[in-house]
Each structure stands twice: as structure tokens, then as C-alpha cells.
Amino acid sequence: MGRATSAAVLAVALALAACASDPARLPLGSTRADALQKLGKPTATYPLPGGGERLQYSREPEGYEVNNVDLDAAGRVVAVRSALANPIFDSPIEIGKWREADVLRTFGKPYQVTRVESFDGKIWSWQFMDNYVPRLFYVYFNPEGVVVRYFAGDNPALEMTGK
Template sequence: MLRLLAAALPLLLAACASVQPGMTREQVLASWGQPTRSVALPDGQRLQYSQQPSGQRVFMVDVDAGGQVRSVRQVMNRSDFARIATDGSWMRADVEREFGPAPDNERVSSWDGPILTYRWREGMIDLYYWVYLDSAGVVRRAHEGVDWRNMRHTIN
């Protein structure tokens, strides 16, 4: 398994490096293909490239109205998740614009609305990030947790 990861790492890094600010939207599409989802922004468009549900990365490529790439970033990380507001100002659409659609929408008896579940990785630890919505789709709670399913692989 480690050999497979070691072989895949250069390809992943090359893919990340292949799309950079200043490129055109067409160059992005030629390099990475069609996005998982495209979202309109006030001054352009966001191309979302998600590796969810199996993968743990989601890349956002922001393109301005002229078709030039402004930024490229991987958003499945602690600092980006920290931007999620639980004060009632964020809705489901805000979460999906910033992180892409969640691969899982769960429900539990102790919460009245859906729970969006994202998978991500910090160092060698597989994690979940849960975003709790009320029945109107307003974000009310959010937190991370460990994905224990793969911990035995990390420890060995």
C-alpha cells in the first residue's frame, strides 16, 4: 500500500502544479477535464473538482469573468473548515459553494435536520467533518471527528 501511495504522490503533485493562476479556463479543462460541479460567483465561476466520496480532497479553481484562473486551492483542511459560520449566516448553499456537495447526508435521532459529511485527511489521520443543518437548511453546528475505520492501517 505504501508503494502505491508513493507512486501516486508525484502524479498528484503534478496535477496540482498543472493548474495555476493566470491560466485560462480552457487550459484547466484540458488538464483536469470537466469539473465535478461549476458554481457561479459574483465576478466569475468556481470549478469544483471533488475526489469525494472515496477521496479526501476537493480542489476549487476560481476563474474570473474574463476566463482567467485567479486561484487554485484544496479546501478539505482545518483552516478552510474553520470558516464555516454556525451563527445562522451560512446556508447549505454556502457550504456547497465552498466545499462542494457532501458525499453523505446523514440523519441521527438527536438532531432534527440533515448532517453533511465530508472526508478529509490531516497528516496521517483520516477524518470526517460534519455540518449540521436545521430543517430550513441553516448551518447550526459543525465539527470534526476521527474516521476510525482506517486507524488500524495508520497505526501498523
């Protein structure tokens, strides 16, 4: 088999693997075992109200996706959501109420955690794609760990490299 053929076979195999591990393709009503078989081990799991569970599949910090697969108390898939598909307009964040644990359960571990001189608290950020443009979603926490604001902005790392 030549190099070109080997590369083509590898590309097809990777594409098929990506489709098989795409949470959006997981049918509602699937069992937890089905989800684990098709998607693999989640990057995090979180208990949900009513005895349910969230299986979280994150590609952060290198990637741009965080997918949540929500199971009911019986272990059946009831929702599959891309947490960063439109983090500003679809965000359930409640300013002044949500804490770090709430944000983790929704968006997963951040791409980075930073501090700036002009704000007395932590700033978490996630990479996401906005119409094929890499951006960052920022969540600001006060010193007590409560969300005080959030917004989307340009990725300064890309601006510095000229990409």
C-alpha cells in the same frame, strides 16, 4: 516486457497523470480552457459574485480532496484552493447564515448525509486527511437548511474496522 517492467511503466504513467491533473500546479492567470485541458471536466461548477466561476474537482466520496479553481469574469484563474486541507481552521462557514448551497459551493458534494435521533436536521460529512490520519468534517443543518455548527472528528468506519 516483463511484469515488473510493465508495473513500473504503469506506476510512472499514473504518477505523471496525477501531477498533470493536480490543481495546485495550475498557474494563476491561466485561462478556463487551460484549466479544463490540464484538469479535465470539473465535478461541479458554480457561479461566483462579480461574474466569476468556480470549477470544483472533488474526489469524494472515495477520496479525501476537494479542490476549487476560481475564475474571474474574464475567465482567468485567480485562486486555487484545497477546500479540505484544514476545514476547521480555514473554514469560511458562517453559522446561522450559510445554507446548503453555500456549503456545496465551498466543499462540494458530501461523503455522506446522515441523521441522528438527538438532532433535528441533516448532517453532511466529508473525508479529509489530518496529518495523514483520515478524519471526517461534519456540518450540521437545521430543518430549514441553515448551518448551525460544524466540527472535525474521527472516522467511525475506520474505528470499526480497526484501520
